[in-house]
Amino acid sequence: MLTIKDIESEYKKAILESQKLYAGRRVKDTAGAVRYTKGKIVEEITKDIIKIAWSKISSDETRLRMDKKKVIIKTNDEVYKLSQDIHIYIDGIFRISVECKSYTEVAMYKRILIDAALLKRAVPTITSFFIVQLENFLGGDYGRKVKTKGSESVITLDRLFPEMEMNVITLLDGNRDINRPLHKSEYFKPLRDERLNYAIEQFRKAMLINQNVKKRIIGEPLIEYKKGLMTYPDSKILKRERKVIDRVQKEKIRKGTKDLTVIKSKVNEIDVSDIVDKIICGNSEDILRKFPDNFVDIIVTSPPYNFGLEYENDKNKDAIYWQDYFDKLNRIWKECYRVLKPAGRICVNVQPLFSDYMPTHHVISRQLLELGLLWKGEILWEKHNYNCKYTAWGSWQSPSMPYLKYTWEFVEVFCKESHKKVGDSSKIDITGDEFKKWVYAKWDIAPEGNMRKYNHPAMFPEELVVRLLKLFSYQDDIVLDPFSGVGTTTLVAYKSKRRYIGIDISKEYCKTAEERLKEEQKQMRLF
Numbered sequence: 001m002l003t004i005k006d007i008e009s010e011y012k013k014a015i016l017e018s019q020k021l022y023a024g025r026r027v028k029d030t031a032g033a034v035r036y037t038k039g040k041i042v043e044e045i046t047k048d049i050i051k052i053a054w055s056k057i058s059s060d061e062t063r064l065r066m067d068k069k070k071v072i073i074k075t076n077d078e079v080y081k082l083s084q085d086i087h088i089y090i091d092g093i094f095r096i097s098v099e100c101k102s103y104t105e106v107a108m109y110k111r112i113l114i115d116a117a118l119l120k121r122a123v124p125t126i127t128s129f130f131i132v133q134l135e136n137f138l139g140g141d142y143g144r145k146v147k148t149k150g151s152e153s154v155i156t157l158d159r160l161f162p163e164m165e166m167n168v169i170t171l172l173d174g175n176r177d178i179n180r181p182l183h184k185s186e187y188f189k190p191l192r193d194e195r196l197n198y199a200i201e202q203f204r205k206a207m208l209i210n211q212n213v214k215k216r217i218i219g220e221p222l223i224e225y226k227k228g229l230m231t232y233p234d235s236k237i238l239k240r241e242r243k244v245i246d247r248v249q250k251e252k253i254r255k256g257t258k259d260l261t262v263i264k265s266k267v268n269e270i271d272v273s274d275i276v277d278k279i280i281c282g283n284s285e286d287i288l289r290k291f292p293d294n295f296v297d298i299i300v301t302s303p304p305y306n307f308g309l310e311y312e313n314d315k316n317k318d319a320i321y322w323q324d325y326f327d328k329l330n331r332i333w334k335e336c337y338r339v340l341k342p343a344g345r346i347c348v349n350v351q352p353l354f355s356d357y358m359p360t361h362h363v364i365s366r367q368l369l370e371l372g373l374l375w376k377g378e379i380l381w382e383k384h385n386y387n388c389k390y391t392a393w394g395s396w397q398s399p400s401m402p403y404l405k406y407t408w409e410f411v412e413v414f415c416k417e418s419h420k421k422v423g424d425s426s427k428i429d430i431t432g433d434e435f436k437k438w439v440y441a442k443w444d445i446a447p448e449g450n451m452r453k454y455n456h457p458a459m460f461p462e463e464l465v466v467r468l469l470k471l472f473s474y475q476d477d478i479v480l481d482p483f484s485g486v487g488t489t490t491l492v493a494y495k496s497k498r499r500y501i502g503i504d505i506s507k508e509y510c511k512t513a514e515e516r517l518k519e520e521q522k523q524m525r526l527f
């Protein structure tokens with residue numbers, strides 16, 4: 001079995017070899033090559049550290065795998081490929097990502113943080129990020145139990161990426177000294193047990209958090225927490241396992257809606273061919289009233305937010321008394337409820353007007369609940385709207401009236417009568433990978449970039465609709481958007497082989513929505 005003594009002698013051998021390789025050469029002539037060689041040495045050492053850490057958790061070596069395969073990160077049109085030095089998989093699931101360096105300076109630390117943040121977006125199963133470096137150059141000490149903080153720049157970067165919680169480990173004592181390169185025999189520094197044990201312990205803890213996460217093979221792998229046995233990172237402090245005793249009994253007392261999974265009402269099939277696959281111009285309140293009951297499978301929409309935006313054909317300039325605004329919306333939700341099939345879903349994208357302290361998403365959710373819809377969930381659409389991060393503090397550095405900022409919007413998801421919507425399995429178009437990623441309800445999607453082109457001030461991006469439709473509906477389903485603007489929902493519905501109805505009060509927007517559909521149809525004919 002591998003021990004830390006093996007690592008220490010492996011390290012010595014590798015450094016001795018590099019001493020021979022670069023003997024007699026000036027430091028500045030070989031700096032890049034030396035740094036690369038040492039980085040490789042760190043990578044090999046780190047793999048052994050990880051193996052030893054894993055042996056403290058499980059004797060089954062086959063559950064642990066390491067590679068550095070590139071991960072594909074998609075933006076709207078472009079593809080960016082990215083990997084770090086060691087990707088750790090436990091039970092086939094990518095859990096920990098590690099960058100190995102001879103030493104890390106601030107610019108490199110920033111680059112690693114950005115890569116890690118991108119990886120985290122693309123692979124939500126990753127729970128920890130590590131940098132393992134031979135020597136330290138970041139201003140703190142990262143190799144002992146009592147860690148000191150890094151330089152001011154490092155602290156600032158950590159604050160700018162609070163979600164990353166980068167684990168930095170330094171394998172050798174002291175700081176890097178450019179004039180004392182350790183591949184010169186006179187400056188050689190040995191690896192010491194204390195630091196190796198510290199590194200092993202850090203990886204053991206990170207992998208321990210994941211080790212109860214089991215793979216369930218039903219088509220694609222899903223993540224399932226072993227019932228009642230999940231140990232939490234802080235369970236030592238709590239000195240107990242968080243286990244709910246008599247869970248089912250307690251659920252019965254609480255009377256949530258989880259068990260509502262069957263459709264009780266009887267609905268007759270009706271011919272709606274004259275309504276579907278149309279963009280209709282008019283006030284939704286009036287148009288919807290003419291529609292029959294129970295025929296729509298899914299509603300995806302975003303109402304005007306009452307923000308004061310410049311919509312076409314809006315004499316009120318999107319700013320009316322809040323109560324009138326909510327009353328109007330409620331009349332439209334009522335019609336939405338009626339036209340929705342039992343088990344149909346409604347997904348409403350809203351952003352509260354924080355500066356008015358108006359929790360629009362809560363008010364609308366309350367309206368939908370009161371109509372009898374069942375709350376299915378809430379998606380945080382993370383837009384990374386960083387502009388708002390640096391302006392309007394409210395009371396600066398004072399608790400008198402701080403102003404909270406949001407880089408995201410909400411999508412409230414409700415369903416009618418039943419949480420379960422049974423459909424033809426040949427009409428499912430979500431892949432296993434998409435399902436795995438999208439059930440994590442925080443979606444990183446860039447805001448729509450074509451608002452100027454389509455002359456609309458508040459479009460949502462196609463990707464948001466793609467995810468909602470694939471996750472909550474089947475192909476051939478009827479999709480309704482009662483505030484369809486320039487037709488993002490109807491376009492995506494068409495592209496993903498669903499039927500659609502879009503309603504908007506503005507003639508100009510309806511015309512653009514139709515043109516977008518025609519353009520897509522033209523493209524389809526070309527292929």
Ligand SMILES: C[S@@+](CC[C@H](N)C(=O)[O-])C[C@H]1O[C@@H](n2cnc3c(N)ncnc32)[C@H](O)[C@@H]1O
Pocket residue numbers: 282283284285301302303304305311312456458459460461482483484485486487488489503504505506509
């Ligand atoms: C937030 S925008 C929707 C944008 C759309 N999601 C898109 O991507 O193009 C809200 C839309 O509701 C429309 N609208 C406002 N009041 C309406 C009403 N009573 N009936 C129908 N549409 C209305 C506005 O013209 C505006 O285009």
